[in-house]
Amino acid sequence: MQKNTHNKLNAYIKRVGEQNDIDDATQKFNVSPNGAQKIIAAIRESNWFLKRINVISVKNQKGESIGLSATGMIASRTDTTGAGKRTPKDYSSLGAMPYMCEQTNFDTAVRYAKLDNWAHMKNFNTLLSKAHREQIDANKITIGWYGETAETTTDPATNPNGEDVNIGWYQAMRTHNSDRLITEGVEGSGVIKIGEGGDFINLDMAVLETKNLLHPACENDSNLIAIIGGDLLAYDKAKFYEAHGNTPSEKSKIEELQVIGTYGGLPAVKVPGFPPTGIMVTSYDNLSIYIQEDSVRRSVGKKNDEKDQIENFESMNMAYVIEELGKVAAVEFKNVKLLIKGAWV
Structure with a gap:
């Protein structure tokens, strides 16, 4: 590490320490509340x-989903001239979900050579x-979709998508x-076939049937979206191209991505x-990441001369939460098969 780099790194470490009211930011410390909010x-x-x-951020490590939105018909009328009384109702819960904020580590290293390249920059x-x-x-997002367990020691070689790091939204489902x-589809064999002759003739029907599983109070919410995987979108687009690729007006729609609009x-x-x-099928505001207050811990800029790098350690207690269970439905991605060249794969 060059002298100028060393000086700039020390100034950075000092600055982080001042922001968190600690003497040495290379030693593990609890991030200040203000610092934690900046991280969020x-x-x-x-x-x-x-x-x-x-x-x-949430105060408790363990609890139930907060319920951050109201769903259903709130508007009403009551004749109060007689015995009738207006009765407020809580429309914020169609099924609370329990959560547990698990410690999740994000540890990184930066090589001395890279620091030297950065040192001259303002x-x-x-x-x-x-x-x-x-x-x-x-x-964090990938774990939200793939996470199944929170193991004491994780193995990225066998769980490349963080399946063992934390419990995500799909596992909550x-x-x-x-x-x-x-x-599974009608055959009951743990397989969902999307395509001609399958459980769903096309992607449109698969989404529609998924939507129909929502709580009735949510079916017509204007903020609902369909989150769809890239392979399914590509498959549907290819089918459309096959049928209409030689029609100029339809071909332009494909290229403008209009065919995946809804x-x-x-x-x-x-x-x-x-x-x-x-x-x-859900809404953006029905998906949450909770971070427990006072759980964010860091150490920064710790020199490791044996590896020619500085090391940064960061951890926080996190949970992936579905706010309203009635406002989400999904297809098990592990079980989906597509009809490609006459075979289900």
Whole structure:
């Protein structure tokens, strides 16, 4: 590490210490409440999807979903001239979900050579504080879809999508909302066939049937979306191309992506990290990441000369929460088969 780099790194470490009222930021410390809020704000800003869902701090490590939106018909009339009384109702719960904030670690390293390249830049502190941040937050989303367990020691070789890091939204469906999770088709063999002659003739019908599993109070919510995996969208687009690719007006619609605008009457979205054969119908504000207050811990800029790198350690207690179980339905992505060249694969 060059002398100028060393000086800038020490200034950065000192700055982090001042922000958190500690003497040495290279030693593990509890992030201040203000610092934790800044981290949560940075998480939300790092990815468009994280901006749309809820990323909030909660006091208790264990509890039930807060219920951040109201669903159903609130408007009413009551004749109060006689014995009738207006009766307020709580429309914020169609099924609360229990949660447990599990410690999740995000530990990264930056090579000395990279620091030397950054040292002459005026935004050195910004570069260092944001190093790996986007990828860390992208990992949070992926775990939200694929996470199944929270193991004491994780194994990325056998669980490349963080299946063993934390319990995500899909696993919450399996555990707490199985009646709204389609796991098999009419054959009852644990397979869901999408395509001509299958359980759903096309993607549009698959989304529509998924939507029909929602609580009746949610079926007509204007903020519902269909989150659809990339392989399903590509499959449907290919089928459309096959049928209409030689028609100029239809071909232009394909190229303008208009053909994936809606499915089952809902706006379709492609979300980062979402399983390629998955379908989930819900609203953005029905998905949450809870971060327990006072659980964010860090150490930054710790030198490891044996590896020629500095090491940053960060952890927080997190939970992936569905706010209203009645407002989400999904297709089990593990079981989906598509009709390709006459075979179900």
